[in-house]
Amino acid sequence: HHHHHGSAATQNRHRPCRTLNFFFHDILYDGRNSDNATSAIVAAPAWGNRTVLAGRKHFGDVVIFDDPITLDGDLRSAPVGRAQGMYLYDRKEVFTAWLGFSFVFESGSITFSGSDPLMDRRRDISVIGGTGDFFMARGVATLMTDAIEGDVYFRLRVDVKLYECW
Amino acid sequence: HHHHHGSAATQNRHRPCRTLNFFFHDILYDGRNSDNATSAIVAAPAWGNRTVLAGRKHFGDVVIFDDPITLDGDLRSAPVGRAQGMYLYDRKEVFTAWLGFSFVFESGSITFSGSDPLMDRRRDISVIGGTGDFFMARGVATLMTDAIEGDVYFRLRVDVKLYECW
Amino acid sequence: HHHHHGSAATQNRHRPCRTLNFFFHDILYDGRNSDNATSAIVAAPAWGNRTVLAGRKHFGDVVIFDDPITLDGDLRSAPVGRAQGMYLYDRKEVFTAWLGFSFVFESGSITFSGSDPLMDRRRDISVIGGTGDFFMARGVATLMTDAIEGDVYFRLRVDVKLYECW
Numbered sequence: 001h002h003h004h005h006g007s008a009a010t011q012n013r014h015r016p017c018r019t020l021n022f023f024f025h026d027i028l029y030d031g032r033n034s035d036n037a038t039s040a041i042v043a044a045p046a047w048g049n050r051t052v053l054a055g056r057k058h059f060g061d062v063v064i065f066d067d068p069i070t071l072d073g074d075l076r077s078a079p080v081g082r083a084q085g086m087y088l089y090d091r092k093e094v095f096t097a098w099l100g101f102s103f104v105f106e107s108g109s110i111t112f113s114g115s116d117p118l119m120d121r122r123r124d125i126s127v128i129g130g131t132g133d134f135f136m137a138r139g140v141a142t143l144m145t146d147a148i149e150g151d152v153y154f155r156l157r158v159d160v161k162l163y164e165c166w
Numbered sequence: 167h168h169h170h171h172g173s174a175a176t177q178n179r180h181r182p183c184r185t186l187n188f189f190f191h192d193i194l195y196d197g198r199n200s201d202n203a204t205s206a207i208v209a210a211p212a213w214g215n216r217t218v219l220a221g222r223k224h225f226g227d228v229v230i231f232d233d234p235i236t237l238d239g240d241l242r243s244a245p246v247g248r249a250q251g252m253y254l255y256d257r258k259e260v261f262t263a264w265l266g267f268s269f270v271f272e273s274g275s276i277t278f279s280g281s282d283p284l285m286d287r288r289r290d291i292s293v294i295g296g297t298g299d300f301f302m303a304r305g306v307a308t309l310m311t312d313a314i315e316g317d318v319y320f321r322l323r324v325d326v327k328l329y330e331c332w
Numbered sequence: 333h334h335h336h337h338g339s340a341a342t343q344n345r346h347r348p349c350r351t352l353n354f355f356f357h358d359i360l361y362d363g364r365n366s367d368n369a370t371s372a373i374v375a376a377p378a379w380g381n382r383t384v385l386a387g388r389k390h391f392g393d394v395v396i397f398d399d400p401i402t403l404d405g406d407l408r409s410a411p412v413g414r415a416q417g418m419y420l421y422d423r424k425e426v427f428t429a430w431l432g433f434s435f436v437f438e439s440g441s442i443t444f445s446g447s448d449p450l451m452d453r454r455r456d457i458s459v460i461g462g463t464g465d466f467f468m469a470r471g472v473a474t475l476m477t478d479a480i481e482g483d484v485y486f487r488l489r490v491d492v493k494l495y496e497c498w
Binding site for chain 1: 179
């Protein structure tokens with residue numbers, strides 16, 4: 001039996017059905033910046049703690065975040081949404097993270113998951129679902145580190161490419 | 167080249183191919199209820215601990231759960247499955263969570279992920295996969311808080327709508 | 333309106349479009365093996381700690397891992413990739429886990445999520461996305477525990493079956 005898509009848009013691996021480009025900004029809690037911080041270490045390995053990122057490439061640190069999303073790379077720009085969820089550092093030899101988070105907008109949300117080898121200039125993670133304007137979305141997002149300031153601030157550029165649009 | 171679905175059912179954004187309605191019940195460990203508790207705080211920000219939900223809207227608390235699923239809203243009804251996984255609070259200003267969990271039944275499982283702005287009456291998260299009877303499922307689940315009793319008990323109603331059925 | 337897949341391969345629930353078979357090896361940090369360990373407890377319930385798995389079937393323990401992937405069951409075989417992410421124990425009565433992790437290869441990644449009732453000989457979790465060679469992958473992975481040595485070492489066999497290939 002063959003059944004076809006009802007309302008799912010054309011799917012083509014060479015041409016996304018929708019692209020979105022954002023920046024988000026992460027300010028990590030360091031014990032002194034509780035008002036400004038947008039993220040916090042909530043779990044750490046036995047050799048770590050919750051105000052300083054752990055040795056061994058932060059292996060084992062889990063960070064929860066609620067980061068502003070902006071259309072350009074300026075932290076002071078008006079946020080258009082929030083990036084919410086967690087990242088965890090999962091390698092001892094090279095800075096590497098694993099992500100589970102959502103972009104939350106007034107009109108809907110997009111959920112992401114996957115490995116982030118963050119020393120690479122460009123790295124892809126999966127778009128695993130969406131709601132509202134992004135109902136049933138699937139795709140790939142390319143992450144690029146746009147700025148780092150010590151252990152407290154980083155800015156990511158995220159190019160979202162949806163290949164399943166409903 | 168055009169290739170079509172083999173055994174995937176019709177997909178239509180206006181009509182789910184399958185709907186399921188459940189309730190699940192969360193009893194949080196508070197230091198005294200270890201036999202009855204179905205969930206526990208396992209990580210918290212530096213200003214929190216593991217027996218009391220943290221200040222600032224519980225930001226940074228991570229909770230692991232194994233909650234009974236029932237067909238009606240009665241905690242004493244016979245469970246038809248278990249809701250298992252984690253939720254984490256990820257906003258300082260408004261109660262907001264991020265979810266990664268599965269409904270586990272004898273006949274298969276459904277996995278969910280996404281942001282849960284839990285002060286909204288209805289909020290959608292993504293169904294990102296399934297096994298067994300729910301093989302390859304995708305869809306959206308609408309969460310509704312059906313009851314809250316202090317910090318220790320809440321009950322969620324979950325209306326699952328699958329839009330990809332195999 | 334009917335729109336069809338552009339470049340997605342045939343989908344058939346009875347025949348995967350791609351199969352992959354791997355083993356991965358987890359060596360848990362126990363306070364003494366920090367050089368060899370590939371994983372660490374980073375969060376635990378109030379009754380647990382980060383060097384010994386907790387009582388009550390490890391309920392509430394969260395483990396972060398970066399485990400070598402091999403083609404056979406020998407830990408000393410040359411790794412072909414890394415299994416990276418987290419598992420968490422989420423049931424008090426029976427050993428049960430919930431997984432969020434990726435297989436990371438030179439050529440791309442596959443992301444997995446779902447419940448793992450690890451006392452069962454075979455259990456299925458969902459493949460929720462992929463990048464690179466596994467662009468937009470979806471499917472099911474069957475986990476089998478191939479070896480356990482106390483609380484410190486286990487080896488999983490993973491049979492990945494993709495049902496959506498692009």
